[in-house]
Amino acid sequence: MNLIIIEGSGKLETIKKYLGKDFDIMATKGHIRDLPAKKFAVNIQNNFEPEYEIMTDKQDVVKALKAKAAKAAKIYLATDPDREGEAIAWHLAYILGLNINDNIRIVFNEITKTAVNKALENPRPIDIKLVDAQTARRVVDRLVGYKISPIICKKIQPKLSGGRVQSVALKLVVDLEKEILAFVPVEYWTLQAKLFKNSKADLFSSNLAKFNNKKITVANKEEMDVVLTAVKAGKFIVSKVTKAVKKTKPLAPYTTSTMLQDALNRLGFNLKKAGFCAQELYEGVKLGSEGKVALVTYIRSDSVRVAPEAVTMAKNYIINTYGDKYYPEKPNFYASKSLAQDAHEAIRPVNLDRTPESVKQHLTPDNYKMYTLIYNRFLASQMSEATYNSTIVEIDNSNYMFKASGKTPIFDGFQIVYKIEKKEKPKKTENTEDAESDNTEDANDKLPELNEGDVLNLEELIPAQKFTKPPTRYTEVSLIDDMEEKGIGRPATYAPTITTLAFRNYTEKEGKYLKPTELGFKVSELVDNYFSDVINVKFTANMEDDLDKITNTDLKWQSVIADFYGDFEKSLKAAGEDTTTFKIPPKETKEVCDKCGNPMVIRTGRYGEFMACSNFPECKNIKNTKEEKAVAKCPKCGSDVFQKRSKKGTLFYGCKGYPTCDFVSWDIPTGEECPDCKKHLVIKGFGKNKKIKCSDGTCKFEKTLEIKEEE
Numbered sequence: 001m002n003l004i005i006i007e008g009s010g011k012l013e014t015i016k017k018y019l020g021k022d023f024d025i026m027a028t029k030g031h032i033r034d035l036p037a038k039k040f041a042v043n044i045q046n047n048f049e050p051e052y053e054i055m056t057d058k059q060d061v062v063k064a065l066k067a068k069a070a071k072a073a074k075i076y077l078a079t080d081p082d083r084e085g086e087a088i089a090w091h092l093a094y095i096l097g098l099n100i101n102d103n104i105r106i107v108f109n110e111i112t113k114t115a116v117n118k119a120l121e122n123p124r125p126i127d128i129k130l131v132d133a134q135t136a137r138r139v140v141d142r143l144v145g146y147k148i149s150p151i152i153c154k155k156i157q158p159k160l161s162g163g164r165v166q167s168v169a170l171k172l173v174v175d176l177e178k179e180i181l182a183f184v185p186v187e188y189w190t191l192q193a194k195l196f197k198n199s200k201a202d203l204f205s206s207n208l209a210k211f212n213n214k215k216i217t218v219a220n221k222e223e224m225d226v227v228l229t230a231v232k233a234g235k236f237i238v239s240k241v242t243k244a245v246k247k248t249k250p251l252a253p254y255t256t257s258t259m260l261q262d263a264l265n266r267l268g269f270n271l272k273k274a275g276f277c278a279q280e281l282y283e284g285v286k287l288g289s290e291g292k293v294a295l296v297t298y299i300r301s302d303s304v305r306v307a308p309e310a311v312t313m314a315k316n317y318i319i320n321t322y323g324d325k326y327y328p329e330k331p332n333f334y335a336s337k338s339l340a341q342d343a344h345e346a347i348r349p350v351n352l353d354r355t356p357e358s359v360k361q362h363l364t365p366d367n368y369k370m371y372t373l374i375y376n377r378f379l380a381s382q383m384s385e386a387t388y389n390s391t392i393v394e395i396d397n398s399n400y401m402f403k404a405s406g407k408t409p410i411f412d413g414f415q416i417v418y419k420i421e422k423k424e425k426p427k428k429t430e431n432t433e434d435a436e437s438d439n440t441e442d443a444n445d446k447l448p449e450l451n452e453g454d455v456l457n458l459e460e461l462i463p464a465q466k467f468t469k470p471p472t473r474y475t476e477v478s479l480i481d482d483m484e485e486k487g488i489g490r491p492a493t494y495a496p497t498i499t500t501l502a503f504r505n506y507t508e509k510e511g512k513y514l515k516p517t518e519l520g521f522k523v524s525e526l527v528d529n530y531f532s533d534v535i536n537v538k539f540t541a542n543m544e545d546d547l548d549k550i551t552n553t554d555l556k557w558q559s560v561i562a563d564f565y566g567d568f569e570k571s572l573k574a575a576g577e578d579t580t581t582f583k584i585p586p587k588e589t590k591e592v593c594d595k596c597g598n599p600m601v602i603r604t605g606r607y608g609e610f611m612a613c614s615n616f617p618e619c620k621n622i623k624n625t626k627e628e629k630a631v632a633k634c635p636k637c638g639s640d641v642f643q644k645r646s647k648k649g650t651l652f653y654g655c656k657g658y659p660t661c662d663f664v665s666w667d668i669p670t671g672e673e674c675p676d677c678k679k680h681l682v683i684k685g686f687g688k689n690k691k692i693k694c695s696d697g698t699c700k701f702e703k704t705l706e707i708k709e710e711e
Helices: 009-022 056-071 083-096 113-121 128-155 164-182 221-233 256-265 271-283 308-322 356-362 365-381 413-423 476-486 491-503 518-531 537-552 557-577
Strands: 002-006 023-027 074-077 187-196 204-211 236-248 386-397 400-411 455-467 507-510 513-516 587-592 599-605 608-613 622-624 640-645 651-655 668-673 680-684 691-694 702-704
Touching: 002 009, 002 056, 009 023, 009 113, 009 271, 023 056, 056 083, 074 083, 083 128, 128 164, 128 518, 128 537, 128 557, 164 476, 164 491, 164 513, 164 518, 164 537, 187 221, 187 400, 204 386, 221 400, 221 455, 236 400, 256 271, 256 365, 256 476, 256 491, 271 365, 271 476, 271 491, 308 365, 356 365, 365 413, 386 413, 476 491, 476 537, 491 507, 513 518, 518 557, 537 557
Parallel strands: 002 023, 002 074
Antiparallel strands: 187 204, 187 455, 204 400, 236 386, 236 455, 386 400, 507 513, 587 599, 599 608, 608 622, 640 651, 668 680, 680 691, 691 702
């Protein structure tokens, strides 16, 4: 029996069915050996040697792996195809006593029978350079986190943290917010003219663009009145008509960043939902009698490169489905960004014959939407350009030039893929150009036949007062896009970084947008004050570049850390000796403590703002600053039950009458009594799987939870 060790248990069933009875498969469920959480574990004096330990929650996993490995004829390490996966394989080899120079490592970018068998036919030794790069990243992150975090805790408040990537991501959010706060709106006016040539059936829009052949900016109503007076007295005469055939190229296939961006803007998914759906599609979903089948390739990539076999697959599918004219003369090529690691190809469907419609019945609604997004983007990326007739018309009136444009399709090309979406045009993302829409204000679907010298009739003049707008705040995914653009982190670290910012209460959400909290401002200010030389965009991007050099050149990881640590140590010393405090002063309120009569103040803690007695620590009375909404009535005393948070951040439900009433529950109580055993009923499960069950685990009573539409 051969043993294959993978990371995620979600793809275990998918791989198992491809390999048969001669293979046993086990999953590590992530890292199994790491730097211990409660110990520095980096020997600075001994060339920054890390001290690894088997993680506490993986002891049973390791025990089971050792038992299986002892009986295996051959062991293959098939952890994820990236730096982290290579490092996990290296740790597994150490724990199981395997020789890293033997051909024990296999990798595949998609979970198909062909890809898995090809990997088994081409095993290789563990790539120690990839492991060294991951070691360097882990060590530098430990040095930064363990050295900066105590300073942040001392100068602001306990239980805070800083990090190499985390602190730079926070700085991006804070710096943008500073721009927004400093922004002063500037008034300006626009003028639209509704014109027609012979009949109102030919009505089209044009916009004021120039005066005396120079770009015009109308600053206020007085200036607009001058324009209106001149234009109303003059005539609209076509001065120039430019016709051309234009082409629109399809966008590149998805990287992690662009996939998440479109999942937010097109599907309305948040970061967690998008990542969960993509992961399931990669690991495999059950397709009826076929069992689990992987639908997309590896979902953590910063590259738009497409494997040759995928290019051929796309060519055959496009020609057979749409015809020769929909495939370009030469395959489309997309260049990855200069800072991309390019370790994997772009995210794409495994098999184009598995169309979204053909698998829809087997997918959840969210997974269907995500698969359609990935499928259509890749398919379109391999197709011919769309072409259209473009007309730009310049119209003169008293030396004021109005501009109108129109376009009519000639050949839809790749846009045929999106024909179903045409009824609702895709939204333009904040950071990516949408090749399928033209959002210019003077755009018309079609213009009447116009010639130079034509005198046009005026239907209506529409002046509009406007004001310049501040920069748009980051969403979770536009922050990821900016991190990718600037070379901060890698696809596998984007989501954990943003999750940490929220967990530490450094950022909060206003709708879908990220906003730094007061605590986030303070932490960023402190880090910027003492560690600006090493915690900045340029340094973080250069560090990622150095990690790639460790992988691809003879650069030693220890020398990278040593170069960094010299300056960092000086900054640590200066920060430790400085007595400046960054603590957030409590805000006074008009409320009085109901326990001791002293004034209540608002303080900022790990989970946001809370109201506390000013007589702390003698009086430890605290309250939530936000208006609480009762979730149910207490089954013991009839008082309101509220959601609460423990000191460790765990959510639970407790009675308002505490400490007189000590009712608590990990699940939401309904306020009803179990008809079978008289214990209280609770809501269990998630989403559509929610049910009302008895709080007594031995009681089998349950019923369907009826959810009102507004809930």
